[in-house]
Amino acid sequence: MALAPFFDRARQSASQVMRHFDAQAFERRLSEVVVTIAFDATGEESIEGQCALDMAARLVARLYPRVAIVPLSGTGELSGQLADLMRSINPEIEIFAEGDARHGVALVVGTTAFNADTLIYIGSDRWVASVSTTAPRGSGNSNNPLGAGAAACIGTANVFRAVFADCVDRPELDQDARLSLLNFETGSRCANADMPRAVDMGLVQLVGAGAIGNAFVWAMARAPNLTGTLHVIDHEPIEMTNLQRYVLACIKHDKASKVELVASTLAQTGIVVHPFRCTWAGYVQGIGHHRFERVAVALDTARDRIQVQSSLPHRIYNAWTQTGDLGVSRHAFDGNHACLACLYLPAGKRRSEDEIIAEELRLIGKANIERTRAMLYHGEPVGEAFVREIAATAEADVDSLLAFASLPLRAFRQRAICGNAILKAHDGNGSDIQVPMAFQSALAGVMLAAEVVASSPGVRATKPGTRTVVDLMRRVPSYVTSEVLKGIPGQARCICEDAVWQDIYHGKFTMA
Ligand SMILES: [Zn+2]
Structure with a gap:
């Protein structure tokens, strides 16, 4: 399967929003599903439609290894640009054209209805993002990208909830959601305006x-x-x-x-x-x-x-x-x-740096916190013995950690924890470190x-x-x-x- 080179981090992020996370089931689902991005001539030609498609492509390519890009009318010239963009993010991504794949979950931009197991229509009017599972939303032609960008994020979140409906607490989709980024209200309270000329x-x-x-x-x-x-x-x-x-x-x-x-x-x-x-x-x-x-x-x-x-x-x-x-x-x-x-x-009580690092490295107990404090103070290389101990308690891959044995503790922690070597063994479960999904950030x-x-x-x-x-x-x-x-x-x-x-x-x- 054509997973992105940074897929470990994507898996870690997903593990934090899904219940009973199972790494194998997660990858199996990704290997089955094709996420479709479809658009018609109005979507392709409107400035806001182009913005929504650009953001959607950037978000989808970071997680899903199999996608379809489907022009519903018009020249479809944008298809090539979107495919290039997605390959620049994940060079291995599989991109299907119309008819090559069954449309499981589709994100649709424009005013044309589409046919797929799950449909998520996204659109915008200047400051207002619009997402629906029932009818096309249409995209405005203003030079305000904010509603369109937000619609792509909310739409991609709906794609995730649809693809992993069995593993998230609230899989219901947005049947008819509107969010104004001008007054930050929803539905009928959304404010809107033209962007001033300057x-x-x-x-x-x-x-x-x-x-x-x-x-x-x-x-x-x-x-x-x-x-x-x-x-x-x-x-x-x-x-x-x-x-x-x-x-x-x-x-x-x-x-x-x-x-x-x-x-x-x-x-x-x-x-x-x-x-x-x-x-x-x-x-x-x-x-x-x-x-x-x-x-x-x-x-x-x-x-x-x-x-x-x-x-x-x-x-x-x-x-x-x-x-x-x-x-x-x-x-x-x-x-x-x-x-x-x-x-x-x-x-509550603010935790100190030594307490936090000791916990991240699974060093339990007061003696270990004192030892961590001393190592932070002296700043000497952590050494091979320490690395082997950490690898054993954290069930992490010792070879990938040994590369950092010559670093002092603060730098070791940054490479080992933030660089994912330790969390990898745990698929992110039980970690303090939060890795948001791309559409959230x-x-x-x-x-x-x-x-x-x-x-x-x-x-x-x-x-x-x-x-x-x-x-x-x-x-x-x-x-x-x-x-x-x-x-x-x-x-x-x-x-x-x-x-x-x-x-x-x-x-x-x-x-x-
Ligand atoms: Zn204050």
Whole structure:
């Protein structure tokens, strides 16, 4: 079977959203099913239809080894482009033409009905994404890619729930879902508008060019009315495992710099990109001032997010994926509403680095935590004996771990845990490390882009509530957006409830 080179990571990600995960059954199902992407002339010719097909192809190719691309009318010229795109992500992917395969699950763009065991029609009208199992949705011809991008993510989530209906808790599909990325409401409450002819988003910092950052940039690159400056901050290169959910990344980008991929993607747009290959802390230090107007946060950890909030930007837009949901949140620092740190304060006792690493390496007991602490402190190579011990307790492949024996513990942990060598033996079960599905990270990133565009001057009249939450492992619910106030019960006091911090914030952003 033509599984992608980064398939281990895809399997790990699936294991976290399926119950009683069985790796063999999972692969067997993938070897049987053909996922079809079908489109008619209206889908192929409309700008939003092209965006939806592009995103759908990028998402489908990262998991499914057998696909069909079926033009229902028109020239079908897009078929070749979509096939090339999918092969650039998984060179081994099997691509069938019309008639070569039975259509099990089909994602359909356009206004033409199709015939398959399971049909998922996706479409969009500017800011509004539309997904249905009953009738074609049609795609608008605006130059707003946000509704189309979101529709492709929600549609691909429906494909996953349909293909693995026996193994997910809520396999029901979206019969008729609409989500507005302008006011972040659903159904009849969806707001919509034309994109103004020129939208200046000003200077925005994008912190994190990972899975969410990739989808953010995918959307920005397809919004020609947009101008502004983007400082992209990420210190890491792309690893092969990242391809499981980085929508911009193809096989050829393995080992490339994440921020350079962003810069090259936006090169022909009205957005001026400055790549910063460093962490947020390094960026703040290097830039020499602490006045940030609009910061888009696409980071992985609570600690990193609290660090961004601690530098007191005027406005923060935050996107996340976690077990159970994904979303976007909007923050100032003053007023009654939660700041970003409020959402990420630890509810219980914060665990230390040595406790976390010891647990990840399956080193149980107080003596092992002390030993881990000492190894972190001394920073010497972990050595062969340690590697053999870890491989035995974690039931991991000793040969793949021995390659890292000359590294100190922190680096060893990064290669062994984050590089997947240990989790491989466990198929991801029981791990703390969350690996979202590609469609989850992609929707979070498209929503983050929408929030940054919508909050630019002259675009949206009314700001939505603090937080928008979507769980793509079930139907889109009626309400996705709500307010969150400061002082969440049961949590530690936040910096935004402290008068000294408030004074600093007001000193920066209030005109005298
Ligand atoms: Zn707060």
